[in-house]
Amino acid sequence: MNRAWSLLTIDESERQFAGNLGYTDVLGSRYAWDSTVPNHRAVQPGDLAVLRNGSHVLGVGWIDDVQTETATKVRRRCPSCGNTAFKTRKQLTPRYKCSPCQNLFDEPSQEQINATVYMCDYARTWRPTTDVRVTNVASAYLNRSAQQSIRPLDPELITRLLGQAYDPSLRWWVEATDPQLPAGHRPRLGHVRIGQAQFRQVLRQRFGDRCLITGPQPAQAIEAAHLYRYCDTPKHDIAGGVLLRRDLHSLFDGFLLAIDPSDWVVRLSPSLDPFPDLAQLGERHLAIPPQVRPREEYLVAHLRWATDLWKPKNDKRDAG
Structure with a gap:
């Protein structure tokens, strides 16, 4: 079977690092990321998308299409060390704290970079899941990079773990060209119910x-x-x-x-x-x-x- 991916989608209020601005995700329809993200080129049509937030698996869908475009992205950094790994302090001032250098500040420095934006469409086969925690599927991850928003999954294991939360028969459209299917007739012996x-x-x-x-x-x-x-x-x-x-x-x-x-x-x-x-x-x-x-x-x-x-x-x- 094709590959499977864990795709992290969260609200800006829940984002751990304030240096990373969110993408235009629409849960149940599309997922977006850019070329600064690990595995950004690996996600392809026909792959299984497993959407999650910080605690729960939200649903699954087979990816029909992946579109790309060039865009300008704003990246925010710690003004002291230049790292993007700083966190928002909701109840304290200064507003931000840099994890690597411990610097406190209210205004991050900003830079504009050119990036390729990717957007995958999985709406047609989307099926939400209920009460499936991320910890329930942790054994399916193929790497230990917990901070990655796009993480590879073992496709056979994740489908077993999710059980009835998805329908594998919905992969019928994956072939890029019309398949050559056998046709015609052949004799078959069998039992016919009399009456x-x-x-x-x-x-x-x-x-x-x-x-x-x-x-x-x-x-x-x-x-x-x-x-x-x-x-x-x-x-x-x-x-x-x-x-x-x-x-x-x-x-x-x-x-x-x-x-x-x-x-x-x-x-x-x-x-x-x-x-x-x-x-x-x-x-x-x-x-x-x-x-x-x-x-x-x-x-x-x-x-x-x-x-x-x-x-x-x-x-x-x-x-x-």
Whole structure:
């Protein structure tokens, strides 16, 4: 996979060294830096951008584009030793203190330098993260230069550490030229479910063209879902089938969505929280007439399996 970078973005009020003026970052959209920054040429389209502040990882996105322009940058220095490593003293005067020479002063000296400004765009695939501290991903750094605003990350390790906070499938556009994809047809042997069309028709007669969770849908959008593993029990049990919208059927089969028959409420995997259209389905009460409710034991078994998969790995280890 391509490279991954930790990109520091902070407010001016939080900037540690007052000699470094900030760039025009827009969190969730773009990140800017200049040619005075280590690794300034290394960040490329297709790389993973991991945005952070001083304490937390803020989100991730794949970089679509990197633009450059020439600009004049103002650099501020200690008037005594010329170093840029001086800090603001918010409650004391003089306002600044130079870390290397300990000089106190109110007005830094300034110089103008020509610099190349870089700006990367990651807006299209941006996904914010929640409650991920920088210390949680510290093992993924490939150097010990904590002061660098652009730090390389181990791409495989950072993706494992972030878990569900990003979607690796969003790298599909990385190729600069259209890939040559194989096409045509080939014969394939496989199992075909006998009676599947009739099973769906019976369920449509039973429920109408209604998704169990979202209600009325176009007939083309709903599928007949088995609530049990058909491959293990290849029989069509009408009491073990419902109609689900196609995307929800996939989530149900993937144990990301379940139905709790104790109160007929939709339960969702925490991994669906970043998707508002799906997250709003969580805890939804289903009004199903008692005479057409599916067999509860199927749903209980599915829910038990799903919720076990939703548990953090540490919880599973403790339970074992």
